Amino acid sequence: MIINNKWRISKDDLTARFVLLPTIVLTLVFVYAFIIFTIIISFTNSKLMPTFSWVGIENYIRIFQLSHWHTALKNMLIFSVLYIGIATVLGLFLAILIDWSRSGEHIFRPIYLYPMAISFIVTGTAWKWFLDPGIGLEKIMHLWGFAEFSFNWIKNADRSIYTIVIAAIWQVTGYVMVIFLAGLRGINHATVESAVVDGANAWKLYTRIIIPQLGTSFTSVFVILGHMAIKSYDLVVALTNGGPGRASEMPSTFMYSYTFTRNQMGIGATSAVLMLAIFAIIIIPYIRNTVNKEGA
Amino acid sequence: MKIKIVSLMLALLLVGTSIFAGGAQDQGQDDSMMEKVSNNVEVLHWWTSGGEAAALNVLKEDLEKKGISWTDSPVAGGGGEGAMTVLKSRAVAGNPPVAVQMLGFDIIDWAELGLLANLNDVAEKENWDAVIPDALKGFSKYNGVWVAAPVNIHSTNWVWANKKMLDDLGISIPETWDEFVMALEKVKASGKIALAHGGQAWQDATVFDSIVISTGGPEFYKKTMIDLDDAALRSDMMVEAFKRMAVLRSFVDDNFSGRDWNLASSMVIEGQAAFQIMGDWAKGEFKNAGQVPGEDFVAFRFPETQGTVTFNADQFVMFNVDESQQAAQKELASSIVAPGFQIAFNLVKGSVPARTDISDAEFDIVGKKGMKDLAEASANGTLFGSMAHGHGAPASVKNALYDVVTSHFNGMYTSEEAAAELADAIKSAQM
Structure with missing residues (x-):
């Protein structure tokens, strides 16, 4: 007799599914149902409270007429590119250095990793004080006698977004380093040894042999940093609060202010849906990639 | 397979009922509490x-x-x-x-x-x-x-000043915009900060309330900030108002952005700065610092807004x-x-x-x-809701104005661009 394996469930399997059920139900309601709800709201004329007076895609047209939204998108682009790029390069560099000196690992790994344990609000507030020309770095340099020293990016509308990049990189680089360090430990030793025997120098060894083998680490880093960049909110609020003026506004701060303080819930929901769409563009290739690998 | 489906349904039912039962229980407790304490x-x-x-x-x-x-x-x-x-x-x-x-x-x-x-x-x-x-x-x-x-x-159209500084520099209380600018220049020339200001959107907008009345008069304020008349918002008068904002910007210290309003008040109290444009809640800061109105600090209506009150x-x-x-x-x-x-x-x-x-x-x-001005303004029809504080127009319009005023104050728009941008932003926010 042939048993259809696909439908046969063992006792353990049943228990596992039973235990997971509450989580699945809660996730369905509180994550997916609310995503659908938000999408519905984005097609309505909701102001203070959700209503169901349909306006079609009007909110999507209007949001792109708001210069405020363009600023937010532009800032997100600048932030994501610099944040992901610099944190990846810096994290990889630190990981390689630590990988070389195994004795130093126990000292340096915690040092670089600790910023990740601090909440974004604390990071933002600390960097706000440090970068404030009146009390922070600039003031200290003046006290030390460097009267010409000037670093007022946080007060400068064209530069303030870069201060968020600096603080965010400071926070996340250690975490990136740990991911790469784990990747470096999983490298196939045989290939490295044979390369060394063949006389490859350190530069060639890393660029041709080792880094190409870190593919999965790069994907992890990219996806983790990518979603952090899109939803970054608390760091912006604590560091610049979107200022000076509206110069460092991000999509997440835009979404909060339109939904909760400007009584334009329709526009707020629209921005949330657009953020989800951007996020999906980044994450879906990753998920498909993983699923394909598992299937194979 | 049947067993699996049945058990799944059972489990779902269990989870569902427990959620609702929990909710109902809470509701019950709330009700009984309310019965007891209706005098609360x-x-x-x-x-x-x-x-x-x-x-x-x-x-x-x-x-x-x-x-x-x-x-x-x-x-x-x-x-x-x-x-x-x-x-x-x-x-x-x-x-x-x-x-x-x-x-x-x-x-x-x-x-x-x-x-x-x-x-x-x-x-x-x-x-x-x-x-x-x-x-x-x-x-x-x-x-x-x-x-x-x-x-x-x-009421929001007040200016607060350090009396001793004004006396030392021989500045009398300015009655007109030109006198005010001259007073600010005099303070700046003395090496002190002329205008204590905190660069937060609502503070920029508070100054803007006064500037609009001072530039175009009470009628203009009503037309632009309450009736939201598109033509008036685009007018040369509004460009002029933004130009006056830019003039005030030149009297603010470099480190103003993000500063809280009460810290700006302290700058006036401590004699680092001469003037602050702020609503009457600033009085509490001065009095808490032990200052006496009329002796240590003076408060006057923003020049050329006398007789009008924004509240x-x-x-x-x-x-x-x-x-x-x-x-x-x-x-x-x-x-x-x-x-x-x-x-x-x-x-x-x-x-x-x-x-x-x-x-x-x-x-x-x-x-x-304040009480006398209020009664007079109310009788004369010059008592207006303050745009900066949510009494001129709904939150969506108010925040649209915040965006433009604060961006202009931080140098992202010229005055001409700001007036056009303001009209566009207000139109969009009203939809």
């Missing part, structure tokens, strides 16, 4: 700083004398952003507090949703219609129904609550508008009473002037 009023507000909490205590004690207990629900955060977010979630859950502190157009927005109580019998009995200024009634009443009890009136008013909005709570709610409303509380509260808060029939004997000279 829960008040949601954001008056958490020392002086404000003390002022609110006056009301609490007054109610206790009437046998009504007070449940305090403070949500910190100036401007009430946090409190409004809490209120939304509670209103959606069908469990609003008895009374909520609220500002301007937010009240109208909530009234439109049909969630507010009707206070007409209290108002009629105590003659609110005769004693509360018409401009304020526009926010306390909705379609002829009283929905809120006004607590105070703040914002705190009110307690009454929500439509269960019948068992309505008697206590009406007592609360009556206590808020009663002269005793109006005087006691406003002496502490720095604002003036929300009714014009109260003696000014207990107030200081700034308070006296």
Whole structure:
């Protein structure tokens, strides 16, 4: 007799599914149902409270007429590119250095990793004080006698977004380093040894042999940093609060202010849906990639 | 396979019922609590700083004398952003507090949703219609129904100055815009900061309120900030107003952005800066620092806005609550508008009473002037809601204006661009 394996469930399997059920139900309601709800709201004329007076895609047209939204998108682009790029390069560099000196690992790994344990609000507030020309770095340099020293990016509308990049990189680089360090430990030793025997120098060894083998680490880093960049909110609020003026506004701060303080819930929901769409563009290739690998 | 489906359904049922049973149980507890304490009023507000909490205590004690207990629900955060977010979630859950502190157009927005109580019998009995200024009634009443009890009136077109600095530099109180600019230049030349200002959107907009009146007069303010007339918003007069903002920007120190308003007040108190343009709540900062009005500091109307008053008013909005709570709610409303509380509260808060029939004997000279200006402006039709503080236009328009004014003040637009951008932004926000 042939048993259809696909439908046969063992006792353990049943228990596992039973235990997971509450989580699945809660996730369905509180994550997916609310995503659908938000999408519905984005097609309505909701102001203070959700209503169901349909306006079609009007909110999507209007949001792109708001210069405020363009600023937010532009800032997100600048932030994501610099944040992901610099944190990846810096994290990889630190990981390689630590990988070389195994004795130093126990000292340096915690040092670089600790910023990740601090909440974004604390990071933002600390960097706000440090970068404030009146009390922070600039003031200290003046006290030390460097009267010409000037670093007022946080007060400068064209530069303030870069201060968020600096603080965010400071926070996340250690975490990136740990991911790469784990990747470096999983490298196939045989290939490295044979390369060394063949006389490859350190530069060639890393660029041709080792880094190409870190593919999965790069994907992890990219996806983790990518979603952090899109939803970054608390760091912006604590560091610049979107200022000076509206110069460092991000999509997440835009979404909060339109939904909760400007009584334009329709526009707020629209921005949330657009953020989800951007996020999906980044994450879906990753998920498909993983699923394909598992299937194979 | 059958077993699997059945067990899945069972499990779903279990989870479902337990969620609803839990909810029902909570509901039951709430109800029984309400039965017991119908003589209780829960008040949601954001008056958490020392002086404000003390002022609110006056009301609490007054109610206790009437046998009504007070449940305090403070949500910190100036401007009430946090409190409004809490209120939304509670209103959606069908469990609003008895009374909520609220500002301007937010009240109208909530009234439109049909969630507010009707206070007409209290108002009629105590003659609110005769004693509360018409401009304020526009926010306390909705379609002829009283929905809120006004607590105070703040006015925003004040300038605060360090008296000693003015005397030392030989500056007399400026009456016109040109005199004001000359005074600012004189201070700047002396090496001090001319204008203490905090670069936050609402503070930029507070200055803008005064600038619009000073540039175009009260009629222009009404046309642009209240009627939101597109042509007037695009006019050369508005470009001129933005140019004056740029002039003021040149008298602010470099480190202004993000500074809180009370720190800017301290700069004037400590003699680092000469002037601050801020609403009458700044008086509390000066008095707390032991300064005497008229001797250590002076307050005057922003030049060329004399005779006009831009106001914002705190009110307690009454929500439509269960019948068992309505008697206590009406007592609360009556206590808020009663002269005793109006005087006691406003002496502490720095604002003036929300009714014009109260003696000014207990107030200081700034308070006296504020009350006199208010009564005059109300009689002459030059009492206007402050755009910067949510009494000119709804939140969406107010914030659209914030965006443009603060971006211009930070040098992202020229004055011509700013006027056009303002008209566009306000048009878009009204849709």
